[in-house]
Amino acid sequence: MKHKTFFLFSVVLVMTLLGAALAPQTVYARSGGGNGTLTASGDGLAGIRGNGTVTVSGNGILWIKDHAGDASIQVSGSGVRRELPNGWIRYTGFQGQAVVSGSAVTVALSGYSIELQASGSGKFVLRGNGTYSVEKDGEIVVSGVWTEEAQVLNIP
């Protein structure tokens, strides 16, 4: 009886461990205090919302939103600028670079040859084809690829 119980317990334990090891892993960034640095490059949509400094370059449509009213926005290159009623600043036909800093900003670039670097804390979304990594305290803590889904990740 004792042996049977031990055998059953072992089987359950092995199955649980196997299940945990083989289950599909979702690449979600670990939530933390922020102040990591996100680096991403690819084609599709790259966007970030939070506190810090964002540098983004590429071709397509650029959106910037200053939620707190304290942002510093520097845009170079070409594109048709338009301020939308809901607070967005949109550059259509954008080709260049934008550097945006603030306590609550959203920056998104949709198009191709996108290069994005962001330091601070917040959330980001990367859809399409590309790669990204997040560095914190001198080491890469998260890395992955842009996905078809709209996965919203946190800068750890």
Place this chain on the structure above:
Amino acid sequence: MRRLIPTLFLLLTLTACARLKRRASPPAPTVPSPQAAAERTPTPAIVASTETPSQPPASTAPVPTPDFASMTFAEKNELFLQLLAERQAAGMDTSAAEEAYTRSMEASFSGDASQADRYLEEAILLLWNP
């Protein structure tokens, strides 16, 4: 001995099941020779007609739309940007499509990919049928 009988019974049952399954499954397809395959290759039938085909009026002809189901997000995104550039170069008002595209971007930020895709497709169609 007590364990041997059930084991043998199980083994026999499994063997019988396997045989029945094999019998029930259709025979494996034979690989035709290239000559036989060539003989079977259908040739398009040419239908002779003395009637003049009636041409539907141009306005009722269905306008083909992009096959969104077979496209990835990056492909749809690229198509939108290409159409936008073309329409803007032609002097068309693209503001409605750009609004839909902004909603798509906002939905992506909310993590709602299906809603984002719907807005993106709407934006494309607004440019597709000007």
